[in-house]
Amino acid sequence: MRNLNLDQLQTLVAIADLGTFAAAAQALHLAPPTVSLHIKELETRLEAELVVRGRRQAELTPAGEVLVQEGRQLLLASDDLVERVRRRAAGREGVVRVGVSAGVSTRLLPLMLEALAQRCPGVELRLEAVGSAESMQRLKAGTLDLAIIASPQPPLPEVRQTPWRNDPMVALLPASWEAPDTITPDWLASRRWASFAPATQMHGLIAHWFGQAGHHARPFLTLSYPGALKSLATASRCAALLPLEEVQDLQGAPEVQVRPLSPTLMRPMAVAHRHHPSPAVQSVLELLAEFADAH
Incomplete structure (x- = not known):
């Protein structure tokens, strides 16, 4: 046939x-x-x-x-x-398919895209909102070229994981709340707070933070995107636990207050890709390395 x-x-x-x-x-x-x-x-x-x-x-x-x-x-x-x-x-470098998990900062991502457009105009990024576990499987299958994932993920022989960022988590609170200088699980457990959706690794990190203090705290609401969590706190609806990178634009804003957590809670992320990346993928990896923090 x-x-x-x-x-x-x-x-x-x-x-x-x-x-x-x-x-x-x-x-x-x-x-x-x-x-x-x-x-x-x-x-x-x-x-x-x-x-x-x-x-x-x-x-x-x-x-x-x-x-x-x-x-x-x-x-x-x-x-x-x-x-x-x-x-x-035409001599252009190519398309790079990138999986992005829910924890990636909506403030940081546009900065990276702008830097890539200036440095590598021949590279086109196609971003997909994909959970970290699914990103790993799609990297293995070859339907993604690169992914920013919550770390760690179970290893796969076809995929390399490189530590990328380890950002501190903070509490974003409505300005009307009377809050201590540092937010503890004991203080927050009895108040309204929002978290990432259960399918995300961020949800697990936050649950463990409460669990270490003896709390099985349930969020008032779960959402998949950091921007939606920020909006809740800004509208004086509830607290939100977010990476510091995500809320730096709200530092000093009159409608919210940003507080560190005690004990400290970190959000580790990694960059994952298949071995032997193409020149286009390598150019994106080099750019992401410039946005990494010191591990």
């Missing part, structure tokens, strides 16, 4: 998205008979009915649904390959 024709596959996906053969023809700038021919040839090649034509709407058969679902990924991979070839032919 011959390989799938990507143009025909794109036609099927367009029909699934737009609902009719006519709409797909218009969107793809094809003649209606060409759209019908694409589907007929696909069905002949696969020996399966893929689309049922209705009076108003075309509906996918179960076989068609499978092909569309997997075909979307195939088309994305094809587009990515074409872009990489064009970049290489």
Whole structure:
């Protein structure tokens, strides 16, 4: 059997998205008979009915649904390959796919992106919000090139982990609260506080901090992004435990107060990548090293 024709596959996906053969023809700038021919040839090649034509709407058969679902990924991979070839032919360095965990500072990330754009304009970063454990698996599978992860993660032979930052955690409190100079688990356990979602390593770090003091404290609310936690404290809703790097822009702000934690709680992070990185990935690694702290 011959390989799938990507143009025909794109036609099927367009029909699934737009609902009719006519709409797909218009969107793809094809003649209606060409759209019908694409589907007929696909069905002949696969020996399966893929689309049922209705009076108003075309509906996918179960076989068609499978092909569309997997075909979307195939088309994305094809587009990515074409872009990489064009970049290489034009002398540009390439695309680097980066997984970013929830703990990465929303203040630090734009600074890194700006520095990369100035130093390596030929490198395009494609950022994905991915949990640390999933990032490791995707690095192993080759669907990510690099990831900023909570550390440590279980080792994988295909992936190298390099310590990157070890930032202190602080408490961000509403300005109206009467708070001590340092925030302890005993003081915070009886108050409203927000934390990172349970699936994150940050959640585990904070739970352990409370646990060492004999508390099984439950957060008032859990969220996945640091910016949302900052907003809660700013709106005088509750306290939030965040990396100091994340709240430096709020130091001295009248609507909140920043307090250190006692005992100290640190947020360790690492940079993970496959062995033998490409020149484009290596340029990103060198830039990230400049934003590392002293370990």
